[in-house]
Amino acid sequence: MAISNHQNGLSDALGILFSFSKDKRHPVFIARGDIFKNPVAAKGLYFLRIMPAFRRQDVGMANVKHNEEIFDQSAKILNDNGVVALFPEAGHQDRHFLGTFKKGFARMAFRAAALRDFKDPVYVLPMSNHYTNYFSVQGQLVMTIGEPIDISYLYDTYKENPNLALKQLTDRAREVVESLMLNIKTKEFYEEYEMLCEIFSREMLVKEGVAFNYLPSQLDASKRIVARLEALEQEDPEKHAKIMDDTYQYIRAIEKLNLRDWIFAQKMSLWGFLGRCLMAILLSPVIIIGWLLYLIPFNASYLITRNISDPMLHSSFHFAIWTLVTYPIWFIIISLVVGFTTHLWWIIPILFFICLLTVIYYFRGKTLVKKLFNRLRRFAFWYRGDYRYKKAVKNRQEIIQMMHEVMG
Numbered sequence: 001m002a003i004s005n006h007q008n009g010l011s012d013a014l015g016i017l018f019s020f021s022k023d024k025r026h027p028v029f030i031a032r033g034d035i036f037k038n039p040v041a042a043k044g045l046y047f048l049r050i051m052p053a054f055r056r057q058d059v060g061m062a063n064v065k066h067n068e069e070i071f072d073q074s075a076k077i078l079n080d081n082g083v084v085a086l087f088p089e090a091g092h093q094d095r096h097f098l099g100t101f102k103k104g105f106a107r108m109a110f111r112a113a114a115l116r117d118f119k120d121p122v123y124v125l126p127m128s129n130h131y132t133n134y135f136s137v138q139g140q141l142v143m144t145i146g147e148p149i150d151i152s153y154l155y156d157t158y159k160e161n162p163n164l165a166l167k168q169l170t171d172r173a174r175e176v177v178e179s180l181m182l183n184i185k186t187k188e189f190y191e192e193y194e195m196l197c198e199i200f201s202r203e204m205l206v207k208e209g210v211a212f213n214y215l216p217s218q219l220d221a222s223k224r225i226v227a228r229l230e231a232l233e234q235e236d237p238e239k240h241a242k243i244m245d246d247t248y249q250y251i252r253a254i255e256k257l258n259l260r261d262w263i264f265a266q267k268m269s270l271w272g273f274l275g276r277c278l279m280a281i282l283l284s285p286v287i288i289i290g291w292l293l294y295l296i297p298f299n300a301s302y303l304i305t306r307n308i309s310d311p312m313l314h315s316s317f318h319f320a321i322w323t324l325v326t327y328p329i330w331f332i333i334i335s336l337v338v339g340f341t342t343h344l345w346w347i348i349p350i351l352f353f354i355c356l357l358t359v360i361y362y363f364r365g366k367t368l369v370k371k372l373f374n375r376l377r378r379f380a381f382w383y384r385g386d387y388r389y390k391k392a393v394k395n396r397q398e399i400i401q402m403m404h405e406v407m408g
Helices: 010-019 039-047 061-079 104-115 151-160 162-180 190-208 215-235 237-257 270-300 311-342 347-384 387-407
Strands: 002-004 028-032 050-053 084-086 123-131 141-145
Touching: 002 010, 002 162, 010 123, 010 141, 028 061, 039 050, 050 061, 061 084, 061 104, 084 104, 104 151, 104 162, 123 162, 141 215, 151 162, 190 215, 190 237, 190 387, 215 237, 215 387, 237 387, 270 311, 270 347, 311 347, 347 387
Parallel strands: 002 084, 002 123, 028 050, 028 084
Antiparallel strands: 123 141
């Protein structure tokens, strides 16, 4: 059995699935039961080896009883050396924190053990995901895999007091998953903690001689920063409050400037700025062609997601629609049009391959344009000597200095 934190939609499941890519077993996933209400969708989900879990708030109290069937099926899958994957939080969020674990996975694990007469171990594999961005295309994801938990140490407890064993396994599993991920527990200072991770993780890694562009290293640095800030709040509340206040002021300042923090980490260089502008100009034909080619298939999925209230599910629907529907159809249409107009049928597979490559350039081009606008704005502030920009730069430097003192 594999369990993980849940901070996105389909991407979380894909992260687990690809983590098992070298394993011959295909995980069976457990998903919330309300997405099975549509019969057509339900058939597709079952085909993809996804089973429902029935929550009272989603499907009503009368349907919760069907969970027993799911528990039995899951236990049989585990006993057949299969893998059941689920998210014990039973919900997702667009923030780096860990919610409360439900006991469903523990019930499945002990039911599988009972089918074996408690003679063989059953393992729970803790995993975690960490995203650079929950919504943008081509963001980065790192999956962290912990040591499997052998639940056989709780067999005797389960036989005497099942509820106690369920609680102990749930608590233990949550503790391990929490150790693998970035868990920002504070709600009051969440925004400040997240910004401090963004600002100072690079500084830490450069100081330690570690590659700061490597996401697992960034995750490790962020976990250490959060742990130290949590301790500082207890040890020196006054200093903690000073850092929080300065960070809050910095966040509001860059919002008003319409800049991103990453640009402040780069040294202002006139030649570097001009070089990047020249690169953007040279690549502009590719970007424009990509924009014209993919404007329709890219935006078609928004006709569906605009009616979905949960923004965390948007990226999942976009991915599914782009991959399975709009882009394949669009590629076929372009290829056939070119084939019929030129009668050069041999060019169709080549064109199809080129279309696939230009999708990547389209998304990268969009990112390049966004970053270029940030650089143009920064250059304008720098050139004019804008006092707000100067204040934000100074504020950031003071925050870094305080964090160096805090982290040691």
